[in-house]
Amino acid sequence: MSAILKVKNLTKHYQSSEKSVGVSDVSFSLQKGEVLCLIGPSGAGKSTILRCLAGLEEIDSGEILFEDSATFVFQDLQLWPHKTVLENIILAPTLCKKISRVEAIETATALLKKFGLYEKRDQYPDFLSGGQKQRVAIIRALATKPKLLLLDEITSALDPELINSVLNLIKILAKEGQSMIIATHHIKFATEIADHILFLENGEVVQKSATKNFVYAQRNPRIRQFLQTTTLNTKEITIYEGYDEFQAFQLGTLKRFRNGSALNVVGSSGDRWFECMGAYYEQYEKERIEKGILWRMMMSQESARDRDLRLRHPQLHEYRLLPAHVENPANYYVIDDVVVIQIFGNTDEEPAIIEIKNSNVAKSYQSYFDVLWNQSTPIE
Numbered sequence: 001m002s003a004i005l006k007v008k009n010l011t012k013h014y015q016s017s018e019k020s021v022g023v024s025d026v027s028f029s030l031q032k033g034e035v036l037c038l039i040g041p042s043g044a045g046k047s048t049i050l051r052c053l054a055g056l057e058e059i060d061s062g063e064i065l066f067e068d069s070a071t072f073v074f075q076d077l078q079l080w081p082h083k084t085v086l087e088n089i090i091l092a093p094t095l096c097k098k099i100s101r102v103e104a105i106e107t108a109t110a111l112l113k114k115f116g117l118y119e120k121r122d123q124y125p126d127f128l129s130g131g132q133k134q135r136v137a138i139i140r141a142l143a144t145k146p147k148l149l150l151l152d153e154i155t156s157a158l159d160p161e162l163i164n165s166v167l168n169l170i171k172i173l174a175k176e177g178q179s180m181i182i183a184t185h186h187i188k189f190a191t192e193i194a195d196h197i198l199f200l201e202n203g204e205v206v207q208k209s210a211t212k213n214f215v216y217a218q219r220n221p222r223i224r225q226f227l228q229t230t231t232l233n234t235k236e237i238t239i240y241e242g243y244d245e246f247q248a249f250q251l252g253t254l255k256r257f258r259n260g261s262a263l264n265v266v267g268s269s270g271d272r273w274f275e276c277m278g279a280y281y282e283q284y285e286k287e288r289i290e291k292g293i294l295w296r297m298m299m300s301q302e303s304a305r306d307r308d309l310r311l312r313h314p315q316l317h318e319y320r321l322l323p324a325h326v327e328n329p330a331n332y333y334v335i336d337d338v339v340v341i342q343i344f345g346n347t348d349e350e351p352a353i354i355e356i357k358n359s360n361v362a363k364s365y366q367s368y369f370d371v372l373w374n375q376s377t378p379i380e
């Protein structure tokens with residue numbers, strides 16, 4: 001893999017402000033085809049980094065090494081009001097990149113068709129919705145065939161119902177391998193498209209991590225707190241699919257348990273859970289034993305690995321057999337106000353998790369657990 005961008009110790013302080021603000025000592029690199037999301041509270045320095053990369057700010061010190069120039073899409077669009085959609089799009093390619101008008105129109109037409117805006121080609125920006133304007137602004141950037149696209153909070157000026165049309169366009173670009181750096185406060189969106197996430201606070205990089213670790217195995221308490229106050233956690237149902245997400249989710253959840261607490265599980269899965277955890281099982285088990293987390297589990301039949309575990313650490317395994325008349329329900333456990341439903345799949349299928357964040361639902365599942373527990377018989 002080749003890096004198309006390297007940023008080394010980038011520092012930019014704004015002279016005008018009373019206290020020294022901006023960004024300090026920011027370093028990262030971007031591989032071709034990679035999507036990097038910049039996340040952090042307002043004022044963290046996300047825009048400043050993008051503006052420096054776009055050459056819109058003079059930097060104080062550090063280095064920005066590009067393979068090619070980057071193209072920037074602003075928060076507030078900046079479409080020319082007196083030019084039509086098509087004219088807006090062909091302006092930069094014909095003026096700056098010296099592409100012929102015919103070729104520029106061809107490219108613009110193809111992009112407008114692809115993103116469902118072809119009928120709007122002769123409209124003036126004022127006649128478009130906010131979401132349409134923003135998509136035109138992105139198409140205008142794409143028309144210059146940028147090696148790297150910089151997107152700064154491109155949905156912040158949009159009504160909620162228009163946001164998805166823009167985010168979906170970006171998802172398509174990400175799938176197509178467009179290299180991008182995106183400042184966004186849509187954490188859910190970021191986790192869907194980013195390869196890496198750079199978390200910033202007070203102008204400094206707090207963490208650069210692979211997206212799945214950022215969300216599911218976040219160790220930094222400050223970032224976890226930030227994630228909890230964002231939209232990510234207000235959504236009631238989240239689905240995690242595939243081995244990677246399954247494993248990362250379990251490891252992340254383990255960190256939420258207090259030492260010495262119990263994990264109440266209904267319906268074990270034979271040895272399939274261990275298979276789903278794959279190489280991460282050792283790490284999970286090590287942390288679980290260290291935290292002294294008890295597995296209280298009801299099952300139709302004890303699997304070989306479960307039996308082995310129980311005999312090795314009797315104090316951390318309290319297993320019971322479900323009454324014979326009880327069909328093994330979907331495997332679930334409850335942690336605080338969250339119900340976690342585990343779908344293991346067969347060995348030729350990927351596992352998945354359905355996470356339901358709702359205190360009433362969690363309470364009902366917990367009481368169902370208690371009822372069953374009383375009817376079950378201990379495995380000796």
Ligand code: ADP
Nearest residue numbers: 014016017021022041042043044045046047048
């Ligand atoms: P973010 O995009 O993460 O919200 P910014 O990069 O816009 O953060 O801002 C980082 C810090 O720099 C903030 O404290 C902000 O107030 C300050 N800042 C940004 N632009 C300017 C400017 N043009 N002049 C003075 N201070 C600025």
